[in-house]
Amino acid sequence: MATRVDGIKEIMKNIEDELVVCNIGVPSKELYKVKDRAKNFYMIGSMGLVSSIGLGLALNQDNTVVVIDGDGSVLMNMGSLVTIAQNQCPNLIWIVINNGAYGSTGNQDTYAKNLDLRKIAKDVGFENAYKFEDIDFNKALKSKKCMFIEYNLEPGNSKAPVIDLSPEEIRDRFMNEIIN
């Protein structure tokens, strides 16, 4: 069965110049292993805030921002669904990997296991809310539309090393890639 790391590989196959902001914990480590690049921002703390960071980026520069979030983290910052729906930034693509588990802490079940996050996003005002398997992700990336994408996968962590970069290095090389 496909797990988070397979999803991250699938996402990154399609990424070219876009900025990528990634959720705390194993997701960031897996992204680092799959495809490290200066245009990746690895969130090392502040669980729940990755979509908010993505919104702040999308509002202040033109490049497309791809947020890789997780279901447990979304549950921690549900208000972000409302704020982002109300500020539909055409350069923001918010992907929530829903594996129904708090992966980094031992795969405890989340309540999102039983939720249709796409439907919730639709209900709070996202005009474009999809399941990953129902869309051509490469086209979605180029669509210039604010988008919420739920990516249903199975729980499980791959063997990914600790990110060998200081927070300052992550910040500085990322900021150097941003053209205003």
Added chain:
Amino acid sequence: MNSSETIYKGIKDSGINFIVSVPCANLKELLNLIDADDEITHIPVTREEEGLGICAGAYMAGAKTAILMQNSGLGNCINALGSLFELYSFPLVMIMSHRGTEGESIIGQVPMGKATPKLLDSLDLPYYKPTNHKEAYDAVSKSWNESVESGKVVSILLEIKYWKLEDD
């Protein structure tokens, strides 16, 4: 100028151009001034911690950022102040209506009113408690540069009596 106009002038002169907010009755006029200003992007948020995340992203994309909130919201920001702002040394200005201070009529505001300076002390974050308009203008107008230079979040605590000062 009145108390709200003083803070607004300080914000303008600081260069701050991106503001997130959760309202307080004492911030009502200031929020109206900011909404009427085309040079400032204002994003109301559902919870203060969310606002800090947005400010972190906005800063990386070149914005000069502040949050306007009641001090009760500081309690919702603690983890983000540590594990996002301190971790990455992101600058930010927090302009807080400091409730639960002298003259407070709502008992529920008192516990967080007392805890607010101690919470900032415990995070080793600088803050100002201006008692007149000049002190308030000076603190706010210098706040963004101070935050960038120090790599620390700078707070301005505006107590109940500040909002009752006579106009200049």
